[in-house]
Amino acid sequence: MAARPDSEALIVGAGPVGLFSVFELGMAGVAARVADILPRAGGQCVELYPDKPIYDIPAIPEISGGALAERLLAQAAPFDxxxxxxxxxxxxxxxxxxxxxxxxxxxxxxxxxxVVVAAGGGLIAPKKPPLKELPAFEDKSVFFAVRDPELFNGQRIVVVGGGDSALDWAIELAPQAASLTLLHRREEFRAAAASVAKMRAMVEAGAMDFRLGQIRGLKGENGRLDAVVAAHGGETFEIAADACLMFFGLAGRIGPIADWGLKMKGPLIEVDTAAFETSRPGVFAIGDVCTYPGKLKLILSGFHEAALMARKAVRYVRPGEHHRFEHSTSSAILHEKLRR
Amino acid sequence: MVKIIFIDPQEVRHEVEAEEGMTVMEAAVQHMVPGIDADCGGACACATCHVYVAPEWAEKIAGILERSETEEDMLDFAFDVRENSRLSCQIKVEAAMDGLTVRVPEQQG
Structure with missing residues (x-):
């Protein structure tokens, strides 16, 4: 078995607040590891709104979610x-x-x-429609992501959704499918203009079908799909299908962290406002996942929480030492890191 | 204070007090109304605060069913979108909305 990695601090969540925690802990002389369920850093900023402008980061009049994540990564980089x-x-x-x-x-x-819980909105995962028959089909003939496109060769496919993921996969899978139907609730799509044009051209050429409607149910047996049931304007209809791909975006839920024995208020973790520590000493919660009187779910609040958390965290990590507060302009630790 | 009533899928009524100028979503989150997840915190970026405006209120408040382009886009991520669907983070509470009733869908995401 590989050796268990250890670290002075483990940050759960690589969103903006998790990333800034690396910096604040680093300034206090504490090394950190960061874990995230997603394949990259940035959290909601990158997964939910990479291109949406954010206007309330101090001294930055406007920045996109994606660019903010990049800058935070760069700011944390000296602490490795x-x-x-x-x-x-x-x-x-x-x-x-x-x-x-x-x-x-x-x-x-x-x-x-x-341990620093900076889990934001929790586990970000694909949104799944509330269909009671869904579990019987999920990962057998109904999918929320495509891992192996070959799997769909020669199949009758229904793609549900109107965003970039739905259009990209409809366009890519249609040529190898027996048939492909794109199901979306309206004529407008919020996807890249080029993808929308390509899709419309393929529909025109008979390379795929487009149906207006919203998903209502799934028909089939033993996880094998026969048809997707949809409705539009009071009319219900079925589309024969072997496979269905659904793209309703992503949403978060707190997940197993709710069972860590931390005092919770609903799906949020209660903390004190002196150090943003939870009911379990040495476990901190900062950013959107924590709550306290007056809590605002703002990125800038998370930054403040990270700074105070780090002051207390270092006292646990190096209990015997004297901990001096340093400004970044004169911090010996930071300047040594930046020189490298 | 303006009273907002949320009816959850189990037909349970949740009456909350809201301040003018806040959003219906904020009123729900402040009082922990179940089923209003509001993952993105009001940025119109997640469609997890979807509600159905009660038909009588759609008539009472002019424009309450008017959705911006962004909101319409985000509703693509919601389930069972109807004519009276709104994202509650996009409804600003006004004095005239005292007693506004909205239904919470079965599932946000």
Missing amino acids: PQFHFNEAAQTLSGDVENGFVVGFASGLEVAAKV
Whole structure:
């Protein structure tokens, strides 16, 4: 078995607040690892709104979610954070005296002296329609992502959605499919203009079908799909299908962190406002995942929370030492890192 | 204060007090109304605060069913979108909305 990676701090969540925590912990002399369920850094900023402008980052009049994530990564880089992507945090054991171990769904375990939960809206995963028959078909004939396009060769495919993912896959899969129907609730698409034009041309040429409608149900047996049931303007209809791909975007949920024994308020973790520590000493929660009186779900609030968290975290990581507060302009630690 | 009533899929009524100028989503989140997830915190970027405006209120408040282009786009990510669908983060609470009733869909995401 590979040695268990350990770290002074483990940050769960590589969104803007998780990334800034690397910087703040680094300034306090604490090295960090960062884990995220997503395949890259940036969290919601990158997954939900990479191109949407953000106007309330101090001193930056306007920046896109994607650009903000890039800058935060650059700001954290001197502290050389180790990232674990595609890792869903599952369990937390241990305590601040003996150290913590966070277990991940993949089997990975990371040991850390302090744990910082910066999980934002939680596990970001594809949205799934509320169809009671969905579980019987999911991952057999109904999919929310495409891992192996070859799987759909010669099949009758229904693609549901009107965004870039729906259009990109409809365009890519149509040539190899027995038939492909794009199902969307309106004539307008919020996808790249070039993709919309391509799709319309393919519909025109008979290379794919387009149906106006919203999904209502799935028909079939033993996970094998026969038809997708849809409705539009009060009329219900069926589209014969072997496979259905659905693209309704992404949404977050707190997930297994809710079972870490931390005091919760609904899906949020309660913290004190002096150090943003949870009910479990040595476990901190910052950013959108935490709550306290007056909490605002703003990126800038998360930055503030990260700074105060780091001051307390370093006292656990290096209990015997004297910890002096330093401004970044004169910080010896930062200047040494930047020189490298 | 303006009273907003949320009816969840189990037909349970949640009456909350909202301030003028806040959004219907904020009123729901502040009072932890189940089913209003509001993942993105009001940026019109996630469609997890979808509600159905009660028909009588659609008549009472002019323009309450008017959706911006962004909101219409985001509703592509919602399920069972109807004529009276709105994203509650895009409805600003006004004094005239006292008693506004909205239904919370079965599932946001």
